[in-house]
Amino acid sequence: MKLVIERREISSALLRFSAPIASIGVALFVAGFLLLASGVSPLEAYKEIIIESLGSIYGLSETLVKTTPLIFAGLGVSLAFRMQIWNIGAEGQIYVGAMGASWVALFSGIQTHWIMLTAMFFAAFLCGGTWAGVAGFLRARWKVNEVIVTLLMNYIAILWVDYLIYGPWKDPKGFNFPLTAQFSDTARLAEYFNTRMHSGFFLALFCALVLYLFIERTVWGYEIKVIGSNQRAAKYAGMNTGMAIFFVLFLSGAIAGIAGFSEVAGLQHRLQHGISPGYGYTAIIIAWLAKRSAIGVVIVSFLMGVLLVGGDSLQLLWQLPVAFVYAFQGLILFFLLASDFFIIYRLKFVKGGAHV
Amino acid sequence: MTDIIAIKNIRKTFPGVIALDDVSFSVSRGEIHTLLGENGAGKSTLMNVLTGLYHPDSGQIQIAGENIHFTSPRDSLACGIGMVHQHFMLVPAHSVFENILLALDKVPNFYSRKKYKEKVQKLIDEFNLDLDLDTPVWRLSIGAQQWIELIKLLMRDCKLLILDEPTAVLTPQETARLFNVLRKLKEQGKSIIFISHKMREVMEISDRVTILKKGRSITTRVRGDFDESKLASLMIGRDKVPQWQKNLQMSDEIVLDIQNLSVRNDRGLSDLDDFNLQLKKGEILGIAGVAGNGQKALAEVLTGLKNTNQGRIYAKQKDITNSNARYSYVAGIAHIPEDRKTIGIAPDMSVDENLIMKSFKSGSFRNWIFQNKKAIKRNAEEKIEQFAIKSGPDGTPVRYLSGGNIQKVIIARELSEKPAVLVALYPTRGLDIGSAGYVHKVIADGADQGMSTILIAEDLDELLKLSDRIAVMFRGRLIGYVDPRNTTREEIGLMMSGETPGEKV
Ligand SMILES: Nc1ncnc2c1ncn2[C@@H]1O[C@H](COP(=O)(O)OP(=O)(O)OP(=O)(O)O)[C@@H](O)[C@H]1O
Ligand SMILES: [Mg+2]
Numbered sequence: 001m002k003l004v005i006e007r008r009e010i011s012s013a014l015l016r017f018s019a020p021i022a023s024i025g026v027a028l029f030v031a032g033f034l035l036l037a038s039g040v041s042p043l044e045a046y047k048e049i050i051i052e053s054l055g056s057i058y059g060l061s062e063t064l065v066k067t068t069p070l071i072f073a074g075l076g077v078s079l080a081f082r083m084q085i086w087n088i089g090a091e092g093q094i095y096v097g098a099m100g101a102s103w104v105a106l107f108s109g110i111q112t113h114w115i116m117l118t119a120m121f122f123a124a125f126l127c128g129g130t131w132a133g134v135a136g137f138l139r140a141r142w143k144v145n146e147v148i149v150t151l152l153m154n155y156i157a158i159l160w161v162d163y164l165i166y167g168p169w170k171d172p173k174g175f176n177f178p179l180t181a182q183f184s185d186t187a188r189l190a191e192y193f194n195t196r197m198h199s200g201f202f203l204a205l206f207c208a209l210v211l212y213l214f215i216e217r218t219v220w221g222y223e224i225k226v227i228g229s230n231q232r233a234a235k236y237a238g239m240n241t242g243m244a245i246f247f248v249l250f251l252s253g254a255i256a257g258i259a260g261f262s263e264v265a266g267l268q269h270r271l272q273h274g275i276s277p278g279y280g281y282t283a284i285i286i287a288w289l290a291k292r293s294a295i296g297v298v299i300v301s302f303l304m305g306v307l308l309v310g311g312d313s314l315q316l317l318w319q320l321p322v323a324f325v326y327a328f329q330g331l332i333l334f335f336l337l338a339s340d341f342f343i344i345y346r347l348k349f350v351k352g353g354a355h356v
Numbered sequence: 357m358t359d360i361i362a363i364k365n366i367r368k369t370f371p372g373v374i375a376l377d378d379v380s381f382s383v384s385r386g387e388i389h390t391l392l393g394e395n396g397a398g399k400s401t402l403m404n405v406l407t408g409l410y411h412p413d414s415g416q417i418q419i420a421g422e423n424i425h426f427t428s429p430r431d432s433l434a435c436g437i438g439m440v441h442q443h444f445m446l447v448p449a450h451s452v453f454e455n456i457l458l459a460l461d462k463v464p465n466f467y468s469r470k471k472y473k474e475k476v477q478k479l480i481d482e483f484n485l486d487l488d489l490d491t492p493v494w495r496l497s498i499g500a501q502q503w504i505e506l507i508k509l510l511m512r513d514c515k516l517l518i519l520d521e522p523t524a525v526l527t528p529q530e531t532a533r534l535f536n537v538l539r540k541l542k543e544q545g546k547s548i549i550f551i552s553h554k555m556r557e558v559m560e561i562s563d564r565v566t567i568l569k570k571g572r573s574i575t576t577r578v579r580g581d582f583d584e585s586k587l588a589s590l591m592i593g594r595d596k597v598p599q600w601q602k603n604l605q606m607s608d609e610i611v612l613d614i615q616n617l618s619v620r621n622d623r624g625l626s627d628l629d630d631f632n633l634q635l636k637k638g639e640i641l642g643i644a645g646v647a648g649n650g651q652k653a654l655a656e657v658l659t660g661l662k663n664t665n666q667g668r669i670y671a672k673q674k675d676i677t678n679s680n681a682r683y684s685y686v687a688g689i690a691h692i693p694e695d696r697k698t699i700g701i702a703p704d705m706s707v708d709e710n711l712i713m714k715s716f717k718s719g720s721f722r723n724w725i726f727q728n729k730k731a732i733k734r735n736a737e738e739k740i741e742q743f744a745i746k747s748g749p750d751g752t753p754v755r756y757l758s759g760g761n762i763q764k765v766i767i768a769r770e771l772s773e774k775p776a777v778l779v780a781l782y783p784t785r786g787l788d789i790g791s792a793g794y795v796h797k798v799i800a801d802g803a804d805q806g807m808s809t810i811l812i813a814e815d816l817d818e819l820l821k822l823s824d825r826i827a828v829m830f831r832g833r834l835i836g837y838v839d840p841r842n843t844t845r846e847e848i849g850l851m852m853s854g855e856t857p858g859e860k861v
Contacts, residue, residue, distance in 0.1 A: 218725045222709070222716055229702035236661060236699045237713045 019342070020289045023335035024303070030335075031328045040318050048317060049310025059309065061195035065267060067305035069094065069276065071204035072259035073283035074290065074297040075211050076128075080252040081292050082215060083228040087249060089135065089150025090256040091280025092157030093128040097257025098264045099161050100127030102271035105187035105264070106169065106180060116186045121261050128257015129250040131157060136249030140242035146249065154280070165271055179272040189266035200262030205298065207255065212294035224248060256280065278326070285333045304329070360385050360547055361406075361437070361516060366415035368398075368405055370756070372749030375401040376412070377571035383516060388538060388548045390558050392591055393568035394788040395760025396746035399551050402568070403518050406549075407439045408432040438509035439518040444501050448494035452504055455493055459508040479510055483537045495623070497648060499530035506537070517541065518549045521759065523557055524786045527647040527814055535561055553760070553788050554815075555584045567591055592790050600797040602822070603804055609637040611808050612658075612777050617667035619653050619832075627653030629832035631667070635777065635808050640799060642823030642840070643812045646852050650832035651812045655781040658810070671777065700766040703755035707747045708736035710754050711769050739768040743794065760786050771798055778802065778809045784818065796822055816845055830854040 032042030053063045073090040080087040087093075100123035110116040131153060138144035162178070171181040189198040215221035227234040227244050235241050263275050282304055290296030311325035362382040368375050376398045383389045391399045404410040406417065408426025416423045419435060426432045429439070446455050456476055473489060480487050485503050493501060502522060509517055523531045538548055538561060552558055558565065566576040567590050575590060612635035619628040628650045635641050645651055656662035658669065660676075669677045697703070701710050712721050712732055721728050721735070740747055743764045747757060754762060763786050770778070780799065784792035799809050799822060813819050819826055820840045828835045828851040835851045 217727060217729075219716060219722050219727055220725070222727055225705060225709075226702045226713060229704040230699075232699045233702050233713070236659075 015342075016291070019339040020291070020300075020336060023339045024289075024332055026335045027328060027331035030331055031324075034324065034327060035320075038318070038320060038324075040314075040320065045314055045318070045320075048313055049306065052313035053306040053309040057193060058195060061193065061197040063302070063305040063309045064201050065196050065198075065305075066308045067301045068198075068201045068204050068266070069259040069263055069279045070282060070286060070301035070304050071208060071298055072262065073256045073279050074286035074301050075204075075208055075294060076132075076252040076254070076256035076259075077283045078287035078290055078292045078294070078297050079211060079215070079224075079255065080248055081287050083224050083245070083248050084231075085136075085139070085245060085249060085252070086147045087132060087135075087150050087252045087256075088147050088284060089132060089154050089157075089253070089280070090259075090283045091276060091278065092150070092154035093131050093253040093256035094260040094263070094276045094280050095154075095157040095161045096131045097124035097128040097260025098271055098275050099157075099164065099260070100124045100257065101261040101264050102169075102180060102183075105183045111186060113186050117189065117265065120187060120265055121258065124257045124261030125254045126257075128260065129254030131257070132253020133246060133250040136246035139249070140245045150249075161271065161275075162273060165273060169271065171270075180270045183265070183269045187265060188269055189262070191266075196267060198262075198266030200266035203258070203262060207258065208294045208298050211255070215294065256283070282329060285329055285336075288333065289336060358385050359383065360419070362416075362418040362421075363402075363406065364416045364418065366402065366405060366412045366417075368401055368410060368412050370748070372752070374571050376405070379415070379568065379571065379573045381566040381573050381576055383547045383549060385547055386542055386545045387563040388542055388550055388561055390550045390552065390562035390565045391568060392552075392558060392565055392587060394592060395764070395786075395791055396758040397568040398571045399568055400520055400758060403439060403520055403549065403551070406432070407437060407518065433512060433514070436513065436515035437518070438512060438514035438516070439520065440502065440505040440509065440522060441520060444505055446493045446501060446504060449492060451490050451492055452487060452496070453489040455504055456508055456511060460511060476507060476511065479507055483540060485533075485537070497530075498525045499527065499533075502526070502530075502534070510541075514546070516547045516549065520551050521553070521786060522550075523552050523554060524759075529646065531557065553786065553792070555587065555789065558587065559584055588789055591788070598790070598793045598797040600800045602800055602824075607637040607639070610634050611637045611672055612810075613670040614658075615668045615670070617657065617669065618665045619650075619657055619662060620665050621653065626832050628657070628667075631829075631832060632834055633810075633827060635810060637808055638803050638806045639824040640803050640809045640811055640822050642819035642826040643810060643829055644816065644819055644826050644848050644852060645829035647814060649829050649852075651829060652781065653832070654829075655779050655810075655812060658777075658779050697762070701754045701762060704753050706751045707740065707745065707754055707757070707765055708732050708751075710765055711736050711739055711772070714769060715773055735772070739765075739772065743768045744791065760788060760791060763787055764791060767795055767798075771802070774802070774805075775807060778807055779812070780809060781812045782814065783811070784813070784815075816848060820845075828852055 028046065035042045035045050051059070053059050073094060076093065077087050077090050101120040104110070104120045104123045105116070108116070108119060110119060132150060134153065135144075135146045135149035138149055139146045165178045165180055169180045171177070171179055173181070189200055191198045215224065223234070223239055223244060226237070227239060227241055231241055234244075259279060260275070264271055268275060286297055286300045286304060289300045307325060307328065311320075311322065311328075314320040314324065315322055359382040362380075364380050366376050366379045379398070379402055381389075391402070393399050401410065405412050407429045408431050409429055411427075417426070418424065424435070426435075432438075447458065450458070453473060453476060457472060460472075476489060479485075480489075485507075487500060487503050487507075493504070496504075502525075506517070522534060526534060535557075538550070541548060550561060563579050564576055565582055565587060567574050567587070569591065577587075577590075612633075614631060614633040617628050617631040618626060621627045631650065631654070633641075633654075643651055643654070653662060657664055664677055667677070668675060702713065709732070712735065715721060716727070721731050739745065745757075745764045745768065746761050747765075754765060757765070767783060778799070783795050783799075787795065796818075799807075799811065803809060803824075811819065811822060823840050826838050826840050826843070826848065828838065828848060830852060831854065835854065835856060838848060838851070
């Protein structure tokens, strides 16, 4: 008997579906050792995560609060993935989106509630879109790698927002803290059940539905899928691939930008330092786990929300550093990539073996 | 004769498809054994089983009477079985020699470059191949690249060589050369499994022929015990090659007028040089020429894939020079890409979706911004039926179709919009005789309805049979027109080598 690695001729649908779940399981297992090393019982900790994030109205609402920006950003990233475009810049796009929405909220002077929110929404949409659109343009025009551009533009976006809140946009009555003034009530999304949960969550679900229909049902979605499958064939069929690359990156950034809108209008009611604690990066993991499907993004975002909220409580209860949550996310991505190996190959025992 | 390998009752299924049902045959030492079968009969799958890429569901492979289990192509190579795939695996930027070296697994770290080079050179001389070891691979023709693949296997001392449709991409001259090499290999006691759809080649080279039909090996015939029509009827059951009538086209209306066209390629050489051509309404204009004399560039320019350096193209008096593929299509030019896997299809998408790749925006396949899935499905069912596409269960990605069936998907798509002008570049490459006949019929029927076709093919028989006129190209120029009813193969052959004819038609 010997153990051989075989290439699978076809990867079964079941396998492709179960791999992400299995990789989360393995990540939980390995993270357990990290917990043990910090003197915390893994079972206790996982129980705590579940109870904290799902066990009460308050916990659940907090989870949904965290899920909301993840859905937007995850949708944005996964849309670009569809076309084999890697948008690593959702984080920056969230910041510029938030900036655009805040500008409208603070300086436009609009008095009507729904006009104000609509204007903020579109400001965020355009800002996020433009930010990613730069990478799209460079990629389409001069084949500049979009990974580098989107990634580096994150730093510009974050520092630019910092400049605004430490400088020109700083709240004069804010005791010199780096924040803008609070938004007026016209610029706030509805909140529910006396919790921090806001209508941005429903907007995110709606977005997921629209994006699903966009990809699976529309002519443009079809075009995106063809380009993602074979760019040369798309060109040959007369599709304007450069335009499509620009358009998809724009839209990808725009959707991530809405996360910025939803955060400032629904939750923080002002622009401030660190409005996103890395949602844009988590979105990359989400898009990968979701295998590019819009529905998948919603589910995975929720799981990540559970993890973030639960992770917070670990911090309070056992003084575990927040880095633990990131380590856990990293582990999931790591095992996910590893599981791709098992989707393509399989291990098998054979008798005798070949004449080698 | 001793069998070097025997295949017994092999069965291989994919989800929803029985690719191989029950296949048995054997190969003896020093024979050229041809596998013949319709598109999708299972030839490539069988070869992939034989080289360990696929694992059979049941059945045995025996070498010297002993059952053997390959887990990967590496194992089969170690047993002396090597395969030249249809799609080569070469590093374009590396030289010929480096590519060959890459394939050897026991090159010592400090290998003696000179020693290996001599060894390779010896092989090249022995088989009289025209190949310079220091040329980068991207500069070579497909035919030359195939030599590299072959040399790789010879360097590894393979006893059984498998060639899956090697001649589909070769010019007749290159094919003749390949056959010389194969015969020489045979004399040295090597065995060859050869796959081709071209009957003339099968007749010329095979010692034995095994016929595969719907995943079953139905018979093996020894040379002398078969002829072209016998094989054809065994392969497709009855003689059901579609019949069609060629009508003489009388129209003098010119639908496409190419004037003084010049196109340079990546290497700065002229692909087309002051080229002129007139295409009449409803005619099938064959283009003859040794491959590499600008035919591909002509097709690419006409379909807008390549830009011109000089000259004009008019479609019904409308200037369409330097337009993109879509614009050309609107003007009614379709194009059957020669390079089907790289530019013809979106491999991860279904047959249905690939069939509408060019017309997805047209009213018949959309409701406002949404796709009309019902119409798309109906269209697919129609095309699959008409072209006898073996497409597997619903939604199967096109990449899993057999080579010939992928080609049929592309042809069905190109012809479906009833273009005014069809540019068909090697349209029957890789098709079985039934399907090739059907494509001919579609082109001929199209001509009756006023479609004009520029048919670029290597096979003179195909050109003579289908064309109303034949234009001969040499080094990117038009040498002249001949009348297919009124010419000889010799005359065309002379013109193909650049001799101007005495009179033009
Ligand atoms: N990986 C795969 N997954 C699913 N179906 C497959 C796969 N590979 C081959 N098939 C199916 O198996 C059948 C046989 O295919 P195969 O490629 O062996 O045909 P072939 O005889 O080589 O045809 P051709 O002359 O067109 O090359 C086809 O119906 C094809 O769709
Ligand atoms: Mg094949």
